[in-house]
Amino acid sequence: MSESTGALNIALVGPYTSGKTTLLESMLFVSGTIGRKGKVTDGNTVGDWSDEARARQSSVEVNAATFSYRDHLFTVLDCPGSIEFFAETANALMGVDLAVIHDIPHLLFTNRMDETAIRIAELIEAMQPVSDRPLVPCHVAIRDGDNVSGYVDLITGKAYEYRDQEGAVGVDAPETVSERREDARTQLLESLADFDDTLLESLLEDEIPKPEEIQAYLRGVLADASVVPVLMGSAERDWGHGDCRRAPHGATVGQIVKTYITQHGGKVSLARVWAGTIEDGMVLNDGQRIGGMYRMQGQQQNKIDKAGAGEIVGLGRLESIATGDTVAPADGPEIEPLPRAVLPSSVYAYAVRASRREDEVKVSGAMSRLAQEDPSLSFAPNPDTQEAVLWGQGEMHLKVALDRLAGKYGLAMRTEKPKVAYKEAIRKPVAQHARFKKQTGGHGQFGDVHIEVKPLPRGSGFEFQGKVVGGSVPRQYIPAVEAGVREFLTSGPLGFPVVDVSVTLTDGKHHSVDSSEMAFKTAGRMAMAEALPKCNPVLLEPIYEVKISVPSEFTPNVQRLVTGRRAQVLGYRAREDWSGWDEITSQMPQAEMHDLIIELRSITLGVGTFESQFYRLQELTGRLADDVLAAAKEDD
Known part of the structure; x- marks a missing residue:
């Protein structure tokens, strides 16, 4: 691998069968990292190397591959396409610089503004022909000669000066930027007005909207992927992104974006280095010593001694450090934890038990290791029904987990529909x-x-x-x-x-x-x-409050689905900050919820989801109660 002058981390994100793993294979081949391209159908790609992925010819977890091309170091995270494995993608996106993605809201960040004399307006003019959406500037550069020294925010009208180790500091806007600011602000408002009649009427009446109104207009059209906002800054100098990823000056900090439990090498934590240098043998956090460092290429691990800012590498034997955790040297300055990915709520479950009685003592430990690799899995006993329940994101998600249990840990499991906690x-x-x-x-x-x-x-x-x-x-x-x-x-x-x-x-x-x-x-x-x-005595069944989120076009179908499951629809409203989506709230018997996610995804092209929580116990009488009691007697 040639000496690198920079590192770039890319996530491949898209639906199932969109060709992400094939694209990764092509990147590795063009860069000379591999001598022959594999095929997903042949089961010989660098990505999708696990038995579970190859059996399904589909990614079931994030696969990492690092390679050099034209003196740059690239790490590509190939993300699963199924919505049931979205938690893998959410964690991966914490550590990348950009995502190759299709037809969803996005923005452009013009990097290295400290190194270029190119004007934002010139850049937008050059890039607009290759974008099918209007490129809308949100910043105007403040220049000192050919050097950028700050920017004006076109939404708030406030000016900021870039300062090393301090980020952007508020200042008064210089007169030299006034004309460009007004031209760019007019361009921003006119672009937004093409998609909002209320804003168009205000502009025709020479009414200038307030900053919070402009933010609302921009949020709406961005959610619809109607425009592409263009921002500016310098990632190298922490200009233009003032989040808590900024570490104290000189500090070393990273974040775990994926955990692998390998059969022979133990635990490997895939980490993004945000600042400083992480070295093999370094002691992190609460005393965890790194037991090996690797550049990942599918299941292959290439040993290295250290990694600098911007790189994604595997760290060995960090037993008490989990996906999403912030890592820093134990003897370094205190680091504020970085933001973690928000994982989806569990929506599908199996009651599970070991097929062989002698394996029962192994189940809890193996399930714990599965959850380390995939934090969207959870396993816990249900004291109401005396069952051990495995929760996840759908039927395929749980079947992959059970296949992994059998293949990696030799644990065959019996599954059945979880019992309802009747009282x-x-x-x-x-x-x-x-x-x-x-x-x-x-x-x-x-x-x-x-x-x-x-x-x-x-x-x-x-x-x-x-x-x-x-x-x-x-x-x-x-x-x-x-x-x-x-x-x-x-x-x-x-x-x-x-x-x-x-x-x-x-x-x-x-x-x-x-x-x-x-x-x-x-x-x-x-x-x-x-x-x-x-x-x-009377039978009581548990009722859950269920909040279903779907695109508005599917709302009538979802309401019919809900009422067909003995649920009481309480109403629906537009989902906050999700243009074109509704949130339907209902009270649904737990007995009707087991396969709800399967039918919901079927009628919403795979994108519908829900959250639920216990609400109350309700009397159940008549034939349904008789059926429950008869089934309970059969189980006895």
Whole structure:
């Protein structure tokens, strides 16, 4: 690999079958990194090297490849095309300089303004013929001769001077820029007015909109990908991007954009170096020592000793550092954490268990390693249903995870649809007496209780009171009665946990010799077993609040989908900051949500998604309740 004079990191982003992996293969071939181009269909490309990707002929995780071309170092991150693996793309985009992407809102950042005498207007004029959207300048350069010393923001009208280590500092705009500022501002407003009648009317009436109004107009047309804003600055000198990626002067800082768990090499963290130099053996963060540095080329790792600002490299054995984490030398200055990618909410789940009983102890550790590689996966027990549940972004997402479990860790898993966390409650109060008496050799067992059972308002939970007077049930035995009551409530007359119930111990009897905590616990459980069937028990099903986001053209179809799943539509509104999108809010039974994402994506060309959270428990009666109870008995 030739000596590099600069590093550029590129993400390949696009839908499934758009040819991203083939494009990466072509880049590697043209640069001379590989001597023969592979094909996705033949399973011999540098990207898509995992068994799961080759079996599907589709990317299922980010693949990194570094190569040199014309004395520049390039690292390309090939991102999966399926929406189910979007979290991989979101994390990758934290570390790149640009994305090769198609037909979505974007902007141009004119870099190295400190090194060029070319005017922004000349640049826009040269580039406009190759863009199918208007290029709209948002900045006007302030020049000192041929050198750029700052800029004027055309939206706010404010001027800024570039200063090393300080970024852009507010100043008064010089008179020399006034004419160019007004011409550029007029061009900006006229370009926006082509897509907004309200703004056009204001301009025709010589009304100059306020800065916040211009921002709103620009946000709207940018969301529709109608125009391409043009910004300016110098990435090398931190000009024109004042986010928290700016490290203290002289500091070293990086960020993890992907984690791989290799079968033989252990954990490798793909890191973007934002400032300074990271070296093999360096101790990072809380004492994590780098155990190897690599330039990645698919599954091949080429060992290196150090990497400078702008490079993406693999760091070995950072066991406690996760994707998204900011890394810096342990003995360096304190670094403010860099922004993390916002991961999508989980929308699909399987209840899973090991096919072989002897493998059960291995499952938790293997699932933890899977989640390190893919943070959009989660695995946790459901205490309500006593199942272990694997959550992810869709059916294919989870099947890839399960294939990886089997192939990499030798763990075959059985899957089934997760159970619904049904509960039961009571409708009427009952008073009940129960006595537990058992006589064997030696001491016997005796406990006698009187309880009152009453329903509570929905969502109240469980309450227990001891109102015994005169010592008929000694104080030390009252907690045992409560324990027996609670034990029975884990599975009521209908077979589900009982909620929203009040139990009061009102009276009882004890024996000075034969009474014990165990006897009164048993008596409390017996009293509940006799009382609850008389309390008119009713089945409760969990209802979730579901917020579905889709392009507006699909809103009517989604409303029909929702109502067809026994949901109550609460309304819909335009999604904030998403032009042309709606957000539909409904209350939907959990029993109807398992495959919701599959049908939702089917009717929205794959782009619809949702978020959900538990809302309340609601009575379920009639045939649906009978079906649930019958299924529960079969499971028993």
